[in-house]
Amino acid sequence: MKLGPKFGIDRLLTEPELRAALDGKRVSLVAHPASVTTDLTHSLDALIAAGVNITSAFGPQHGLKGDKQDNMVETQDEVDPVYAIPVYSLYGEVRRPTATMMDSADVFLFDLQDLGCRIYTFVTTLLYLLEEAGKHGKQVWVLDRPNPAGRPIEGTLLEPGQESFVGAAAMPMRHGLTMGEMGHWFIRHFGLDVEYRVITMHDWLPEVAPGLGWPDNRVWINPSPNAANVNMARAYAGTVMIEGTNLSEGRGTTRPLEVLFGAPDLDAKAVAAEMHRIAPEWLSGCTLRECWFTPTFHKHANELCSALMIHAEGPFYDHAAFRPWRLQALAFKAIRSLHPDYAIWRDFAYEYELERLAIDVINGGPFLREWVDDSEAAPGDLDARASADEAQSRDEVEPLLLY
Numbered sequence: 001m002k003l004g005p006k007f008g009i010d011r012l013l014t015e016p017e018l019r020a021a022l023d024g025k026r027v028s029l030v031a032h033p034a035s036v037t038t039d040l041t042h043s044l045d046a047l048i049a050a051g052v053n054i055t056s057a058f059g060p061q062h063g064l065k066g067d068k069q070d071n072m073v074e075t076q077d078e079v080d081p082v083y084a085i086p087v088y089s090l091y092g093e094v095r096r097p098t099a100t101m102m103d104s105a106d107v108f109l110f111d112l113q114d115l116g117c118r119i120y121t122f123v124t125t126l127l128y129l130l131e132e133a134g135k136h137g138k139q140v141w142v143l144d145r146p147n148p149a150g151r152p153i154e155g156t157l158l159e160p161g162q163e164s165f166v167g168a169a170a171m172p173m174r175h176g177l178t179m180g181e182m183g184h185w186f187i188r189h190f191g192l193d194v195e196y197r198v199i200t201m202h203d204w205l206p207e208v209a210p211g212l213g214w215p216d217n218r219v220w221i222n223p224s225p226n227a228a229n230v231n232m233a234r235a236y237a238g239t240v241m242i243e244g245t246n247l248s249e250g251r252g253t254t255r256p257l258e259v260l261f262g263a264p265d266l267d268a269k270a271v272a273a274e275m276h277r278i279a280p281e282w283l284s285g286c287t288l289r290e291c292w293f294t295p296t297f298h299k300h301a302n303e304l305c306s307a308l309m310i311h312a313e314g315p316f317y318d319h320a321a322f323r324p325w326r327l328q329a330l331a332f333k334a335i336r337s338l339h340p341d342y343a344i345w346r347d348f349a350y351e352y353e354l355e356r357l358a359i360d361v362i363n364g365g366p367f368l369r370e371w372v373d374d375s376e377a378a379p380g381d382l383d384a385r386a387s388a389d390e391a392q393s394r395d396e397v398e399p400l401l402l403y
Contacts, residue, residue: 001104004217008180008199009043009111011048018199026055028105030129031064032122034113034223043143048083054189056104060112061091061121062224089123096128102136110142113223114179116149116160116213117237121351122223124168126179127186134194141197144180144402146232148220149204150213151176152361153397155237155325157389158364163352167364172386172393173325174237177400178204184400186344197280204403212319226256234312235286238328241368245332245360246346248305252295255309260331262293262305266339272308275332279379282330285322287311329382332372333372345369 014019027047029035035043055290059066063075064087071210075089090099113123126142133140155173163169167350169189177185180198187196195402214220214230222228227236232255241258261271268290275283281369291309295301308331312322335342350358360366367385371377 004215005146006202006219007038007145007200010038010048011201011202012109012143013037013046017039019050019052022052022107024240025053025106026104028054028056028058028108029054030060030108030110030125031113032060032112032223033235034221034341035111038218038220039300040221043081043109044083044093047109052084054085056062056085056101058097058101058108058287059087059089059091063089063091066183071092071372078152078276088278090125090128097132099136099325100302102138105138107139108133109142110140110183112146112179112181113145113221114147114182115223115227115233115236116147116174116176117156118168118171118173119166119238119240119366120224120236120291121134123175123181123182126183127168127190130183130186130192130194130196133188134192139195140199142180142183142198144178144201144216145197146201146204147176147178148211148214148230148236149174149176150319152233152319152322153393154323154386155389156363156365156367156386157393160365162356162360162364164353164361166361170364172389173363175393175397177397178402181397181402185397187375188400198402200402206403209319212317220381225345226251228255229258232256232258234322235310235315235324237279238324238326239310241283241325241328241332241359241362244346244357244362245349246299247294247335248293248295248307250293250307251298253293255293258310258330259291259293260288260310261335262295262300262301262307262310264304264305265304266335266342268308269336270304271331271334274338275330278333278337279326279330282323282326283380285318285320288317326382326386329368329372330379332368333379334356335386337370337375346370 037046061119078087111289153176157170158167250256291307361368371382
């Protein structure tokens with residue numbers, strides 16, 4: 001088998017000196033279906049088999065089993081039928097671990113595969129765990145995994161007062177960090193007093209093709225039901241914004257969150273042409289393909305939708321040039337230009353935020369929506385704001401990079 005990077009879980013299992021620090025400790029695991037070893041054994045099974053004293057487990061959004069399909073579909077606490085340990089839900093009655101949950105262990109191993117995007121809720125789950133561990137005198141270890149979107153940073157910073165479960169702090173949409181690095185950023189940003197350790201990866205090279213973030217010798221396993229492949233992970237920092245619209249993001253199809261939009265009343269070819277007219281440089285780094293789909297559930301269920309699919313993969317992908325957040329913003333701008341009265345923005349409860357529009361919750365403020373809706377606003381206006389925020393973020397995180 002071709003050798004590649006060793007993820008944090010694999011190092012913990014194969015390096016006895018790392019595991020020795022867990023001797024005599026009660027240990028909890030935060031995991032989901034993508035929490036697997038190099039041979040695809042689930043981390044829970046592998047740790048228990050290695051003799052680690054696992055006394056509880058936690059599941060984030062979508063659950064430890066990853067069976068919950070949509071946002072705001074909760075998971076309840078349960079007892080593991082094999083190991084008879086409590087499995088606590090961090091996306092059920094609570095989002096933040098309770099005192100009872102924290103009392104279940106001394107050391108909390110965080111082994112969640114992330115997508116490299118601020119809105120992916122595992123980022124916020126890490127922050128809440130760190131905060132509660134600090135209050136209760138517990139240790140947090142991140143068993144580090146790759147950021148499949150790589151190092152590029154893109155998007156405006158979350159604005160003060162716009163924090164939510166999908167926006168933990170003032171970071172850009174595409175943050176460029178691993179979860180281990182993100183933990184260090186949270187500790188510095190919020191001044192947390194917590195015993196924290198990262199079991200780093202060996203030989204993760206985010207700048208190396210073809211993976212450019214995701215090692216080509218590692219199998220991709222969905223960390224959430226609609227995260228089906230690396231193409232989705234690369235596009236997600238843009239396509240996740242469609243969740244705040246009346247456009248389909250492809251839920252109810254086999255390739256969700258890999259399209260710029262889908263709708264029964266739009267002409268994808270016309271939208272693509274308008275995108276080329278408005279800001280052709282923002283289409284770099286990928287290829288767009290006109291396609292059609294009929295969602296079996298969710299928005300526009302059982303309706304034939306015209307769509308544009310993103311291919312940020314294979315020979316079409318230029319890692320340095322691809323900017324999914326700008327690409328998605330451009331698609332919205334083109335739709336607004338062609339159809340000034342089109343009901344783009346969806347008004348509904350999004351991640352339990354009832355007062356703000358979903359698109360503003362997703363973007364950490366109203367700036368992008370206002371730019372789309374302002375007929376006088378030009379691409380340069382969005383680019384200037386985002387470029388300044390991106391530069392600030394790059395300077396902030398550079399000292400924290402572990403790879």
